[in-house]
Amino acid sequence: MSATPDWSAIRGDFPLLTREVNGKPLIYFDSANTSQKPEQVIAAVDDFYRHHNANVSRAVHTLGSEATEAYEGARGKLARFLNVRADELVLCSGTTFAMNLIAYSWALPKLKAGDTILLTRMEHHANIVPWQLVAERTGATIKVANLRPDGSLDLDALYAAMTPDVKLLGVAHVSNVLGTVNPVREICKEARKRGIVTVVDGSQAVPHMAVDIPAIGCDFYAFTGHKLCGPTGTGALWARKELLEAMPPFLGGGEMIKEVSFDGTVFNDVPRKFEAGTPNIAGFVGLGAAVDYLQAIGMDTIHARESELLAYATKVLSDIPGLRIIGTAPGKAAIISFVVEGAHAHDLATLLDIEGIAVRSGQHCAHPLLQSLGVSATCRASFAFYNTKDEIDRFAAALRKVRTLLA
Structure with missing residues (x-):
């Protein structure tokens, strides 16, 4: 595949990404939990x-x-x-x-x-x-x-x-x-x-x-x-x-x-x-x-795409008041765990789901790690090559809305 794939066409290979949740277009940010499956696999x-x-x-x-x-x-x-x-x-x-x-x-x-x-x-x-x-x-x-x-x-x-x-x-x-x-x-x-x-x-x-x-x-x-x-x-x-x-x-x-x-x-x-x-x-x-x-896409191409999404999401989310990203090691993978001041992770994830956004909340099968970080739970947004910057913008807007509701 070319060095600049048609990411829109690739996204079209994933039928589940076309569905709606709660009347809103699905934004799936839980690929670290399980990835979506392309039509070719199905x-x-x-x-x-x-x-x-x-x-x-x-x-x-x-x-x-x-x-x-x-x-x-x-x-x-x-x-x-x-x-x-x-x-x-x-x-x-x-x-x-x-x-x-x-x-x-x-x-x-x-x-x-x-x-x-x-x-x-x-x-x-x-x-x-x-x-x-x-x-x-x-x-x-x-x-x-x-x-x-x-x-x-x-x-x-x-x-x-x-x-x-x-x-x-x-x-x-x-x-x-x-x-x-x-x-x-x-x-x-x-x-x-x-x-x-x-x-x-x-x-x-x-x-x-x-x-x-x-x-x-x-x-x-x-x-x-x-x-x-x-x-x-x-x-x-x-x-x-x-x-x-x-x-x-x-x-x-x-x-x-x-x-x-x-x-x-x-x-x-x-x-x-x-x-x-x-x-x-x-x-x-x-x-x-x-x-x-x-x-066929190329693992280096996938890695570059996900690094680009991570950099964009990190910048956008860092501008949200009260939101703190957990884990900032250089060269990290496209995973952002975060907490929002005054909001429990489960409440946050539930309200995001109402907006059609799937993130994981909880301790992520890593209880000792979260205990050492001094947090009871985090929300986790994990990205894959089939995600888009537009989804990240809509995610940030939903977070601002949800934060206001929980304030």
């Missing part, structure tokens, strides 16, 4: 169910072969998208499943009393709770690296916390609340020097920028498909193949085996060793279509 899922629906890897008939080819084709597209090998990519329901897979198949057998799991203050619950469960069962402890006032990681403190007892580091590539983009390549390099296994949560990175996993140098990388213009219930875990081969299965059942007898089971090769049961076949067909769609 059509791919529809076509699978209409013309190719069958289970994968279990039948030699034509439909079974077509379904398997489409499912494995999606794995191949994702692998090329992230510059990794297809046999190192476990297809799963998303980041939460991926983190639990690491927790139960890698961390539980490996960690013991005296070991430490290092996390950052900005982590999503999916990169906190599994490690708490592991710590309870193994006697390991959790240590937390704090942030600077602008919402960026205090790297000196993080590296100082990488003591010999630390065996695993969990870090978000991009914060879902602050928009902070962490220097994961540098962080993983420092961890690797100390023999620390690294787990990167890429949920908010993969949809918005080019991601080259080998260049990052992590041990595990997880992401979710429904934020990537793909269907819900899709995602993947990438891991170094030697780690996957050494890890025991997380779930048992069909497809993750080569041979079963009552005397024992021979497990399948990775990554299928971790893919028990019938997968979300149509969902992954749709996710493959989403990858095709995003690559």
Whole structure:
């Protein structure tokens, strides 16, 4: 696609963006929660169910072969998208499943009393709770690296916390609340020097920028498909193949085996060793279509577009009296969490919804972060390439109106 795409035409690919909410044209500023889906993805899922629906890897008939080819084709597209090998990519329901897979198949057998799991203050619950469960069962402890006032990681403190007892580091590539983009390549390099296994949560990175996993140098990388213009219930875990081969299965059942007898089971090769049961076949067909769609635009082009929207929104919102933006790290992603003096976030979001504007309010599955910031909840406006500056202007006007109502 050209360096200056027709963003209006691209927006037209998203049918849901044409609807009205409460009699007003929808403004969807909740893409960090889940992205909208282009017609090409919807059509791919529809076509699978209409013309190719069958289970994968279990039948030699034509439909079974077509379904398997489409499912494995999606794995191949994702692998090329992230510059990794297809046999190192476990297809799963998303980041939460991926983190639990690491927790139960890698961390539980490996960690013991005296070991430490290092996390950052900005982590999503999916990169906190599994490690708490592991710590309870193994006697390991959790240590937390704090942030600077602008919402960026205090790297000196993080590296100082990488003591010999630390065996695993969990870090978000991009914060879902602050928009902070962490220097994961540098962080993983420092961890690797100390023999620390690294787990990167890429949920908010993969949809918005080019991601080259080998260049990052992590041990595990997880992401979710429904934020990537793909269907819900899709995602993947990438891991170094030697780690996957050494890890025991997380779930048992069909497809993750080569041979079963009552005397024992021979497990399948990775990554299928971790893919028990019938997968979300149509969902992954749709996710493959989403990858095709995003690559046709270009991830660098998408990143530039969203950076432009972020800069514009930051300027416009900063002019609203009583509004404070939470998270101002340089180079952040297109996420603006904010509070408005005298207004609770839930009340604000409800009144914005009356104006047809969808933002998220609450603690954004990041309770420890908001507690450390001293706020009970924020509103979060998260932008995608299909949004417009006109929507941002209407959003700002609605905020001024709502602020007056709540005053």
